Amino acid sequence: MxxxxxxxxxxxxxxxxxxxxxxxxxxxxxxxxxxxxxxxVGLTNWEAIRSLLSDGWFRRSVWLSAATATTATGIAILVGLPAAYALSRYGFPGKAVLETLFASVIVLPASTLGLFLMVAFQYPPVLAVQERLGFRVVHSLPAIVLAQLPLAFALGVKAWQATFDAVSPRYEHVARSLGVSAWRAFRTVTLPLARPGIAAGIILAWTRAVAEFGAALLFAGTFRMRAPGQFSSISHLLGLNNADLLSLGMWIEIEGGRTERGVAIGFVLLLLSALSVLALMRVTGENRVEERAHGKWEKSSA
Structure with a gap:
């Protein structure tokens, strides 16, 4: 030995x-x-779960939660991936400030973030722009996406930056020395190596967006008891009217004395979280296998 x-x-x-x-x-x-x-068992009986699953409001709420979380995650991907790559590969004035800001958003209480959004959109100059456009963001469906976006974006950026940090820039430099363009080197070399970490960041961002509560409650509010005329035709078409985020719906049910339904929604959220964690573990497990393979390749080529 x-x-x-x-x-x-x-x-x-x-x-x-x-x-x-x-x-x-x-x-x-x-x-x-x-x-x-x-x-x-009397508090969380299966009859409450069955009645909840057959409720049209619950189905619309699931669709609303998934649609808004996916939209927020999509925006985070479009903006956050280039930002994470720039933070990982380049040095520029204000980089430390941006990294501190993203880290602060992650640990910031969600209710505080919702209050900041309320103040930003309820006073000039943002309020003046809304009035000229004839549309108010506060307590609207877009407000849900805006409430979900900051935390999902910050989590995604930190995960993606760590992923790009783990991928040696030497691979890109070798590809560039062979006459490959910067975009093609990123697309064919860096992106495949970073794929598991990017997927993990997407899972984290989406899960965090689905679980949003404090900021959504303050900035977007609830929609269950609103009149149908307060929703746009697109909202009716997509089935997003008279629904709430699942986290808000759980709170509403418990506050209204319907604890059984609230606990049932809690189990649905728990199931979503468990599935997200399993997906994350699978992705990060694949990433560890690839890291070992690249480490062996680097040792053999040294």
Whole structure:
């Protein structure tokens, strides 16, 4: 047995022990959650879940949550990916300020962000622009996307920047030295290497957008009790009228004394979160495999 293998054995045992402890804690927490659910079966009965699934408002709310989160994530991708690449590859004045701003947005309370948006869109000069256009953003459907966007954008940018940091610029330089354009080098070299990390950032951004509550409550409000005439024809066509984000809907149901329906919505959100985490683990697992392969290739070519 070589010296390196002998040295790595204690570290491997420690890693296995830590993983076993982590799984044990997870299983205990899951068992406790199941026991809590079973002891409160009258509070979370299946009849409430069945009635919720057959409710048109709930189906519209699921569609609204998915549509707005996807829109916010799409905007984050279009703007955030180039921004993350620039932050990773280039130095420019104000770079540290931008990185600090993105990190601050991530830890900023969502309700504070909603208050900032309210102030920004309720006073000049933004208010004057809205009045000239004949449209108010506050408490409208676009307000939901604007409430979801900042946190989703900041999370995506930080994840994508870390991904591009992990991809050596040497690959691009080699491609450029062979006469390939900068765009083609990025598209054919950097982008495939960064694909798992980019996908992980997209999952994080979308999941965060779906879970938005505080900013959406303050800036967008609820739409369930609004008159049909307050929604545009596009909203009616897409089925986004008289619906709420699932997180807001859960709060409304519990505040209205319909705790069973609120808990049922909570289980739906929990399921979405679990699926997102599983997808994230799968993507990051593929990324680790690719990193090992690239590391071996670099050692063999050195």
């Amino acid at each position: 070589s010296g390196k293998q002998a040295e790595s054995r204690p570290h491997r045992r420690a890693a296995i022990l830590f993983t076993a402890i982590l799984w044990g804690i997870t299983l205990l927490a899951a068992t406790g959650a199941v026991l809590l659910f079973a002891s409160n």
